[in-house]
Amino acid sequence: MxxxxxxxxxxxxxxxxxxxxxxxxxxxxxxxxxxxxxxxxxxxxxxxxxxxxGVLADAVPEGLPEQFGEFRILERLGGGGMGVVYRAEQRSLRREVALKVVRPEHLWFPEARRRFQREVEAVAALQHPGVVPIFAVGEEGGVPYFVMERIRGCTLAEALDQLRGSAPESLSGRDLARVVYTRAGEPLPAALPPVFEGSWTSAGLRLAAQVADALEHCHQRGIVHRDVKPSNVALAVDGRVLLLDFGLASQAQADALTRSGAQVGTLFYMAPEQLRGRAEPDARSDVYALGVSLYELLALQLPFQEDSRPATEARILHDPPDPLRARNRRVPRDAEVVCLHALEKEPARRYASAGAFAADLRSVLERRPIRARPPGPLLRARRLLERRPAASAAVLLGALLLAGTPTALLLQSQAYSADLEDALSRESDALLDAQEQVRRFQHISRFLEGLFWVPDPDRGDGAALTAREILDRGVHSVRTELADQPATRASLLHVMGSVYHKLGLYAPAEELLRESLALADAAPEAHAELLPRALTELGTLETRLERFDDAEARLRRSLELTAGASGALLATRSETWITLGRLYSLRGERAAAQQALLAALEVMDGAPPALAGELAGNRGAALGQLGIVLLGAVQSRESADPQQDLARSEQHLREALDWIGQDPAPTTLLRATALNALALNLKLQGRLEQAESCYQTALESFRALLGGDDDRVASVLLNLSGLRMQRGQLEDALDLAQQALAIFRRVLPEGHSATVIAQGNRAGLLYRLQHWDEAEQEYEVLIPLQEQAFGALNLYLPASWRNLGECRARRGAVPEAEAALRRAAGLYTQLGHPEEAAAAEARLEQLRSADG
Known part of the structure; x- marks a missing residue:
């Protein structure tokens, strides 16, 4: 026997x-x-x-099986670590399917076979659009197989292989779709599924969010994938994103490989805890693998890849990934934070669930706040200390000082925290610089502790200090307690003056900026970076206040100081050119404005790739201002082709919003400004619903950040008034115009052009509402203001004279009406608007006839 x-x-x-x-x-x-x-x-x-x-890695099949149950084999599609996939026909339903023969080295063993059966049954019971459906499971000749939907498309790995070598900044979602449709043998449609729309980054984030949704569905049912990677993500031509091989090989593979001491999973996508062999793969391991896949998708490079397995493992275990935006400068900062949060070495620091990962991905897409936070200086210092203990002591001390500083660091983090962050990343090569930062932070820390100490017992009950109260207290502290520290005092005065400026508090802003500039000017060699920044910030404020000659002189001096600049001064130089462009635009010098803005873009084009992310907001501001210059040409009737210029303006403004979203610093004000301009563009194109939506979003942003009394809030209100007027909602339009005018009068100097324009809009609405007496009184006051603000010959004047003439005619004052209409006709003629001149002459003739 x-x-x-x-x-x-x-x-x-x-x-x-x-x-x-x-x-x-x-x-x-x-x-x-x-x-x-x-x-x-x-x-x-x-x-x-x-x-x-043919399921061994080096085997060539001697004879292709023709039948697996009711499934007839048509051709071999491919093979991989899991097994071999065939195109097959299910005879009973006459449909094509994908049939996978599982590599029996994973499933040959009885216990492994039983676990495989249990797990495949669990996955087959899943009902989720992101999990490829399993139709059948069986065994033929002792070989297990399973049958699933045949996806028309390709895997994400195949798509990435096709595009690898391209610059990801140059790609769009349409490029990804083109590969998917080509692999499926289908033409690319004009209207793509939503997952492929927009930029490369947007498409990648949407794709990853769909995978995260599928993972969350399965994790909640106790199933862990264990091998998430691009080759296990299918992209269908109908826009679906599906997980393949979900858990099918996981436990079986583990059973077989444990016997030989091997590990489960694909090395590049394995979480550190899997490499250490200390923990069973769980949901957070899948989150990590999806984070690697997302990084690879956005950068077209893996975060960790070396020439040998030990070197790759060492990087996965110990090194942080390279900044994602260093490999793709168009990745928004929040997207980088989300991706790197999923790649945290410690599972407890990652997203706790795939659902939380998906939620943050969608927040980035919708430009809402994310829950993940980048590692702060203290954590970065701790990690640096773990890797290079001897070289990082001084840097760590600086980080500890930063960590102990009160929350008012927000007021100056742009100027100082960035310095320390740079020191942390430069590690031992920056020890001397880091030690200098420690000394400066000691002064700043003492200052901030005093700033937030509440001496008034009536304010010690937890009531929050307002930003204005904090700033006012800080100004006094800087001038008294830091009197013997001119360098620190100059920098803090500059930062606080800039904050006053951003808050629309122009008088105290100007005072502080002038004081800071005087300190920097007294010791220019010690303030090589601060001096041009101070000149540009004060020049920007003077531009806003329409003191154009003073502003231009300061901005030109800043450009002289930053000629040939590098590093952080490139940002100052580009900001200076942008402000000059805005100044020339406000003065009506549109050609000069365009030249200045193109100069700003040229500065940024020549910047090192490492600075691309930091300059994203500036690039957005320059593009947005170019769009505004084109809008001005259309509104002033200087455009030779208004429709073309409106289309170009819209393109610039939308590109501006895209770049602004990629800036690492808070850029909500920039975004709201661009949205306000985009809304005006859409209104001029007659797309009123879209325009209203943009106006409302901009208004909400400005009010949330600045409160109600700010000229930027008033600007949106005035533009919204114009939209309501165009829709015939004259009473609403008048109310909005009066709100805007009241704000302009409170916050801007007397005679400011914005105030005069708002007053003109209100007069025009009274005229349209046939409130003749009120309108006449408004125009009597308005016309001298328009001459003072815009000169004796401007486009506003003839319309005001024409309307004033009509108001006078309505009350029977014909001679005065005729005088006003003659003035209007003459101004229209001088401005080169013959049709309007003829209309004024016709009304004048009508009055003469009636009077005669």
Whole structure:
């Protein structure tokens, strides 16, 4: 009687054989057979069966099986670590399916086979649009297989392989769709599924969010994928993103490989805890693998890849990934934070669930706040200390000082925290600079502690200090307590003056900026970076206040100081050119404005790639201002082709919003400004619903950040008034115009052009509402203001004279009406508007006829 081989021993021998490199498997088989001759024949039979089916890594199938149950094999589609996939036909339903023969080295063993069966049944029971559906599971000739939907498209890995080598900044979602449709043998449609729309980054974030949704669905049901990677993500031509091989090989593979001491998963996508072998893969391991896949998708490079496995493992275990935006400058800062949060070394610091990961991905897409936060200086210092303990002591001390500073650091973090962050990243090469930062932070820390100390017992009850109260208190502290620290005092005065400026508090802003500039000017060598920044900030404020000559002189001096600049001064230089462009635009010098803005873009184009992210907001501001210049040409009737200029303006403004969203600093004010301009563009194109939506979003942003009394809030209100007027909602329009005018009068100097324009809009609405007496009084006051603000010949004046003439005619004052209409006709003629001049002359003739 032939003895049945002991299954446990046989499984051990088979595992040893299959774990060996393919070229050594036969030699090892013979060696094992010689040692255990009673099982040699069974080992040979099993290995031969695997070779015949073509499921070994180096095997060529000798004969293709024609039938697996009711599934007829049509052709071999491909193979991989999990097995071989065939295109097959399900005869009963006459549909094509994908049939996968699982590599039996994972499932040959009875216990592994039972676990596979249990897990495949669990996955087959899942109902989610992001999990590829399993139609059937079976076994043919002792070989397990399963059947799933045949996806028309390709895997994400195939798409990335096709595009690898391209600059990701140059790609869009349409490029991804083109690969998917080409692989499926289908033409690219004009209207793409939503997942492929927009920029490369947007498409990648949407794709990752869909995968995260599928993972969350399965994790909640106790199933962990264990091998998330681009080759297990399918992209369908109908826009679906589906997970493949969900959990099918996981436990079976673990059973087989554990016998040979190997690890489960694909190295590049394995979480550090999996490499250490200290923890069973869980939801956070899948989150990590999806984070790697997202990084690879956005950068077209893996975060960790070296020439050897040990070197790659060392990087995964110990090194942070390179900044994502260094590899793709168009990735928004929040997207980078989300991706790197998923790649945290410690599972507890990652997203706790795939659902939380998906939520933050969608927040980035919708430009809402994210929950993830970048590692602060203290954590970065701790990690640096772990890697380079001797070289990082001084840097760590600076980080500890920063961590102990009160929250008022927000007021000056742009100027100082960035310095320390740079020192942290430069590590030991920056020790001297870091030590200087420590000394400066000691002064700043003492200042801020005093700033937030509440001496008034009536304010010690938890009532929040307002930003204005904090700033006012800080100004006094800087001038008294830091009197012997001119460098720190100059920098803090500059920062606080800039904050006053951003808050629309122009008088105290100007006072502080002038004081800071005087300190920097007194010691220019010690303030090589502060001096041009101070000139530009004060020049920007003077531009806003329409003191154009003073502003231009300061801005030109800043440009002289930053000629040939590098590093942080490139941002100052580009900001200076942008402000000059805005100044020339406000003065009506549109050609000069365009030249200045193109100069700003040229500065940024020549900046090192590492600064691309930091300059994103400036690039957005320059593009937005170019769009505004084109709008001004259309509104002033200087445009030779208004429709073309409106289209170009819209393109610039939308590009501006895209770049602004990628800036690492808070850029909500910039975004709201661009939205306000985009809304005006859309209104001029007649797209009123879209315009209203943009206006409302900009208004909400400005009010949330600045409160109600700010000229930027008033600007949106005035533009919204114009939209309501265009819709015929004259009473609403008048109310909005009066709100805007009241704000302008409170916050801007007397005679400011914005105030005069608002007053003109209100007069025009009274005229349209046929409130003749009120309108006449408004125009009597308005016309001298328009001459003072815009000169004796401007486009506003003839319209005001014409309307004033009509108001006078309505009350029967014909001679005064005729005088006003003659003035209007003459001004229109001088401005080169013959049609309007003729209309005024016709009304004048009508009055003469009636009077005669």
């Amino acid at each position: 032939v003895q049945e081989p002991d299954s446990d021993v046989l499984e051990d021998l088979m595992a040893q054989c299959l774990a060996a490199p393919p070229e050594h498997q036969r030699a090892l088989l013979e060696e094992l057979g010689a040692r255990r001759p009673e099982w040699a024949e069974e080992l040979r039979r099993r290995l031969a069966a695997l070779e015949k089916l």
